[in-house]
Amino acid sequence: xxxxxxxxxxxxxxxxxxxxxxxxxxxxxxxxxxxxxxxxxxxxxxxxxxxxxxxxxxxxxxxxxxxxxxxxxxxxxxxxxxxxxxxxxxxxxxxxxxxxxxxxxxx
Amino acid sequence: xxxxxxxxxxxxxxxxxxxxxxxxxxxxxxxxxxxxxxxxxxxxxxxxxxxxxxxxxxxxxxxxxxxxxxxxxxxxxxxxxxxxxxxxxxxxxxxxxxxxxxxxxxxxxxxxxxxxxxxxxxxxxxxxxxxxxxxxxxxxxxxxxxxxxxxxxxxxxxxxxxxxxxxxxxxxxxxxxxxxxxxxxxxxxxxxxxxxxxxxxxxxxxxxxxxxxxxxxxxxxxxxxxxxxxxxxxxxxxxxxxxxxxxxxxxxxxxxxxxxxxxxxxxxxxxxxxxxxxxxxxxxxxxxxxxxxxxxxxxxxxxxxxxxxxxxxxxxxxxxxxxxxxxxxxxxxxxxxxxxxxxxxxxxxxxxxxxxxxxxxxxxxxxxxxxxxxxxxxxxxxxxxxxxxxxxxxxxxxxxxxxxxxxxxxxxxxxxxxxxxxxxxxxxxxxxxxxxxxxxxxxxxxxxxxxxxxxxxxxxxxxxxxxxxxxxxxxxxxxxxxxxxxxxxxxxxxxxxxxxxxxxxxxxxxxxxxxxxxxxxxxxxxxxxxxxxxxxxxxxxxxxxxxxxxxxxxxxxxxxxxxxxx
Numbered sequence: 001x002x003x004x005x006x007x008x009x010x011x012x013x014x015x016x017x018x019x020x021x022x023x024x025x026x027x028x029x030x031x032x033x034x035x036x037x038x039x040x041x042x043x044x045x046x047x048x049x050x051x052x053x054x055x056x057x058x059x060x061x062x063x064x065x066x067x068x069x070x071x072x073x074x075x076x077x078x079x080x081x082x083x084x085x086x087x088x089x090x091x092x093x094x095x096x097x098x099x100x101x102x103x104x105x106x107x
Numbered sequence: 108x109x110x111x112x113x114x115x116x117x118x119x120x121x122x123x124x125x126x127x128x129x130x131x132x133x134x135x136x137x138x139x140x141x142x143x144x145x146x147x148x149x150x151x152x153x154x155x156x157x158x159x160x161x162x163x164x165x166x167x168x169x170x171x172x173x174x175x176x177x178x179x180x181x182x183x184x185x186x187x188x189x190x191x192x193x194x195x196x197x198x199x200x201x202x203x204x205x206x207x208x209x210x211x212x213x214x215x216x217x218x219x220x221x222x223x224x225x226x227x228x229x230x231x232x233x234x235x236x237x238x239x240x241x242x243x244x245x246x247x248x249x250x251x252x253x254x255x256x257x258x259x260x261x262x263x264x265x266x267x268x269x270x271x272x273x274x275x276x277x278x279x280x281x282x283x284x285x286x287x288x289x290x291x292x293x294x295x296x297x298x299x300x301x302x303x304x305x306x307x308x309x310x311x312x313x314x315x316x317x318x319x320x321x322x323x324x325x326x327x328x329x330x331x332x333x334x335x336x337x338x339x340x341x342x343x344x345x346x347x348x349x350x351x352x353x354x355x356x357x358x359x360x361x362x363x364x365x366x367x368x369x370x371x372x373x374x375x376x377x378x379x380x381x382x383x384x385x386x387x388x389x390x391x392x393x394x395x396x397x398x399x400x401x402x403x404x405x406x407x408x409x410x411x412x413x414x415x416x417x418x419x420x421x422x423x424x425x426x427x428x429x430x431x432x433x434x435x436x437x438x439x440x441x442x443x444x445x446x447x448x449x450x451x452x453x454x455x456x457x458x459x460x461x462x463x464x465x466x467x468x469x470x471x472x473x474x475x476x477x478x479x480x481x482x483x484x485x486x487x488x489x490x491x492x493x494x495x496x497x498x499x500x501x502x503x504x505x506x507x508x509x510x511x512x513x514x515x516x517x518x519x520x521x522x523x524x525x526x527x528x529x530x531x532x533x534x535x536x537x538x539x540x541x542x543x544x545x546x547x548x549x550x551x552x553x554x555x556x557x558x559x560x561x562x563x564x565x566x567x568x569x570x571x572x573x574x575x576x577x578x579x580x581x582x583x584x585x586x587x588x589x590x591x592x593x594x595x596x597x598x599x600x601x602x603x604x605x606x607x608x609x610x611x612x613x614x615x616x617x618x619x620x621x622x623x624x625x626x627x628x629x630x631x632x633x634x635x636x637x638x639x640x641x642x643x644x645x646x647x648x649x650x651x652x653x654x655x656x657x658x659x660x661x662x663x664x665x666x667x668x669x670x671x672x673x
Contacts, residue, residue, distance in 0.1 A: 002455065017288040062408055063456075066446065069313045070459030076288075076310040077466060084290045 004104040005054035005068065007097035009075040012047030014094020015040050017079065026087055047098065048072070054105060122279050129275040133474050134500070136265040138507040141471045143248055143262060145511055147318075148464035150245040151449050151457055154201040157240030159599045160522045162581040164235045168197035169227035171376065171383040174204045176369040177230040178386075182208065183365075186221070187392050191355070194368075194386040197227050198405070237532040238522055243540070244515075249322075252537070256329065263326050269319045272474075276308060283309060297480045304473040311466040318467065321447035324440065349437065351430060352387065352401050352416035359395035366424040368398055375417050379431075381406040384414055388421065396421025404450035409438050411445030475504045502551040502558070509562035510547025512610065516569035517543040519603070523573075523580045543569075559617040567610035574600035 017023045019040035024032035055071060056064035082090035149156065158164070169177075174196040182192050189208040197204055204225040213219020226233050239246075250258035277283070287309065290302045308315065328335065328345070335345045347354045365388070372383050384403035390396045398421050402414040417429035433441060445451060449460045479501050486493055521539040525532055547565075551558040577600060578584030588596035 013288070020285070020288070022285075023288060063451070066408065066452075067456050067459070070456060070463060073311050073314060073463045073466065074459060077306065080288055080290050080306050080310070083288060084292060 001054055001058045001105060002067075002071075004101045005051045005058070006071050006075060007101040007104060008047045008051035008054060009068075009071050010079060011094050011098035011101060012044045012051060013072075013076050013079050014091050014097070015044030015047060017044075017083070018091055018094075019044060023083070023087075023091075027091065043098075047101075050101075054101075122281065125275040125279040129272055129279050130478065132268045132275065133272040133471075134478050136268040137471055137475045137478075138503055139251070139261070139265045140269055141468060141475070141507055142511050143251075143265060144464065144468040144471055145515070146244040147248040148461055148468060149515070150241065150248050151452075151460050151464065153241030153245050155241065155595050155599065156244065157238075157242065158201075158595050160238045160240045160519070161235030162577075162583045162596070164203065164224070164233050165583075166197075166202050166226045166228060166233070168199060168202040171196035172369045172372050174225075174227045175372050175383070175386060176367070177227065178204050178206055178225060179365075179368050181223070181225060181230060181232070182206065182391070185223075186210075189391065190389075192386070192388040192391055194388075196383055196386075198382070198403070202227065203233065236522075236527045238536060239533045243518070243537055249325075252541075259326060259329060263323060263330055266319055266322045266326075270323065273308075273312075273315055273319060277312070280305065280309070297477070297484055300473055300477045300480045304470060304477050307466045307470040307473060311463045311470065314460075314463045315467050315470065317446055318464070321443045324443045325447060350413070351428075352399050352414075352418075356389045356397050357395060358390040358393040361394040362392060363394040363396070363422045365391045365396055365421055366398065366419070371398060371417075371419050371424060372400060374426075375400045375402075378417070379406070379415060384410075391421065394422060397427070398424075404445070404448070405453075406451070407445070408451045409433070409441035409445045411441065411448040411450050413437060413441040472504075472508050475500075475508070479504065498555065502555070503548070504551075505558040505562055506548030506551035507544070509559070509566045509610075510544040510551070512606075513547055513562065513566040513569055514540040514543040516566060516573055516603070519573045520569065520576055523576045556621065560614055560621060563610050563614035563617055567607045567614055570603050570610060571607035573603040 018027070019032070019037050021032055024030075024036070051071065052065070052068045055068040058064065059067050079090060079094070082093070175194055178194040178196075182189070182194075186192065186208045188211050190211055191209045193205075193207040195201075195205040204227050206223040206225060208221055208223075210219040210221060223232050224235075225231065246252075249262045251261055252258065253261060280286075286302070286305060290306050292299045292303070294302075323330065328342075332342070335342060339345045339348075368386060368388070372386070376383055379402050382403035382405065383400060384406075385401045387399040387401070388396065389399075398419045399416055400419075401416040402410060404410045404412075404414055407414065413433055415429075415431045418427050419425060420427050432438075449457065452460055479497060482493070482497060486497060518536055518540040521536045525535055529535060547562055550562060554561065574585060578586065583593065583596045585597060585600050587593070588600070
């Protein structure tokens with residue numbers, strides 16, 4: 001479940017990142033269309049919220065929030081670092097994380 | 108501190124003035140803050156570092172009830188006339204029973220506290236090599252090895268500058284969301300360092316703000332005594348009121364045998380449904396004896412300094428007072444300080460604390476380097492004063508950033524290499540830390556051009572040597588600790604190796620930047636992809652057991668004599 005929370009955080013950040021002009025353009029060489037931007041951002045925020053929920057189910061709300069903030073920081077720093085050198089792989093990993101999260105949550 | 112575009116007049120003014128504040132508030136205490144951040148990060152692993160530094164002590168923890176029984180037997184025999192006893196039962200992080208007792212008549216000029224460590228299996232005192240262990244980093248972090256109270260004041264003032272720097276940094280960072288994921292080492296120079304600095308700061312921002320603010324809250328009594336002075340005649344009364352579990356109760360001066368503590372522990376653990384953190388006995392062997400039990404700090408976020416406690420009559424064993432729930436204010440303060448100390452954090456979260464704290468260390472380091480990177484691009488070649496200030500700051504940067512890391516590695520090496528019976532051994536360990544730092548500073552000023560490359564390389568080599576020397580001098584090296592699953596030893600060695608790789612890489616980057624057509628003289632890492640180094644940088648040198656989902660150290664921190672207020 002902690003892993004699920006981490007995957008959700010990473011996926012959420014990837015979604016938000018891809019929903020931004022600069023990073024979308026880096027990847028696809030064109031401006032981001034509205035019909036992509038809005039769903040990506042919504043997905044990103046929902047994933048982050050679910051990540052908080054996941055971490056709260058493991059640790060309870062008081063510990064879970066602290067844990068979640070730690071998870072966010074680490075996931076974000078990893079994404080940024082990865083994005084710099086392998087942008088495509090970094091965001092693909094985000095997609096994989098999004099798919100893996102429900103599986104990990106069930107396990 | 109961001110690139111400026113024309114904007115509304117007023118806002119630009121605020122941003123610009125905040126940028127100035129950020130630059131200078133960050134610079135003045137930057138080097139102290141770097142050392143504080145790094146040692147503070149290491150202090151999250153204080154018991155684990157101590158265990159690594161006393162490899163001859165190998166014991167298994169035992170349940171609290173049994174350990175307290177054993178401790179009482181030992182203290183009855185060895186310290187029956189002590190004024191106070193403190194007993195910390197073993198935990199998974201600290202498997203020894205820690206005893207501390209206060210002698211009735213200390214020699215003049217001494218505090219008269221005696222520390223003993225017991226093996227919970229045998230009840231015998233164990234003697235490791237003399238070392239300060241993780242306590243060195245813990246205390247350096249807020250006392251800077253300076254006499255009480257000056258070190259605490261200096262650390263607090265540095266903390267205030269940090270808080271100012273963080274808040275002004277947020278205001279001055281114009282595109283905090285637009286640049287959230289941006290890191291462009293390819294752009295080189297100032298831009299790259301700025302991106303790295305921003306990423307480290309923004310992503311860790313909740314932690315950085317929390318840790319800086321809560322650090323100041325820990326010292327609020329010292330920093331802002333006015334409220335207490337207005338209400339209490341004597342600060343001691345305030346301490347007794349707020350930290351009731353520490354209250355010193357007077358003796359009646361009539362001998363009476365002390366009640367058995369172990370059954371009381373059982374009773375308390377039942378009521379808390381939690382673990383015992385500490386036993387305090389006032390006036391053992393006197394009719395006025397009291398036994399105070401405090402819950403483990405690992406049991407709750409807000410228990411760092413103010414955990415639930417119960418006080419018993421030391422002769423009859425009757426419960427006299429106790430406190431489970433704190434008031435809202437005390438609980439808020441307890442949560443804030445508890446978050447700083449991180450004693451509640453179980454292994455995974457403790458690693459998060461450590462890593463994000465290292466990101467904070469990197470934030471300070473990149474900020475310092477950025478000061479140079481910004482000015483170097485605009486520097487006028489003829490300006491002697493400017494050249495001097497650039498050289499000064501750059502030298503201090505290299506000597507401190509690489510030097511403190513080298514100091515940490517040398518401290519660990521000294522622990523293994525100094526003879527075990529050297530008098531004042533623990534002093535030599537701390538001296539080696541400062542000596543390495545000082546030599547690095549001298550080196551940084553002597554060899555202007557190659558300082559970054561060399562110092563980072565030396566730091567990497569020293570870090571890599573730590574596990575090697577450990578293997579040569581002890582029987583608990585990686586070849587043994589890994590198969591045994593001894594994660595305290597193995598984690599420590601592996602973390603040293605990982606940080607060695609990192610610093611070697613940074614050193615290579617610095618070397619390449621120096622050889623490349625230099626934009627700035629006398630300087631390594633400003634070039635292209637170099638900032639990547641510090642992004643992941645300072646990725647560290649401590650260790651612990653990542654697998655041992657178990658209690659964090661109970662009140663080990665709490666009863667350290669810290670001046671007058673606990």
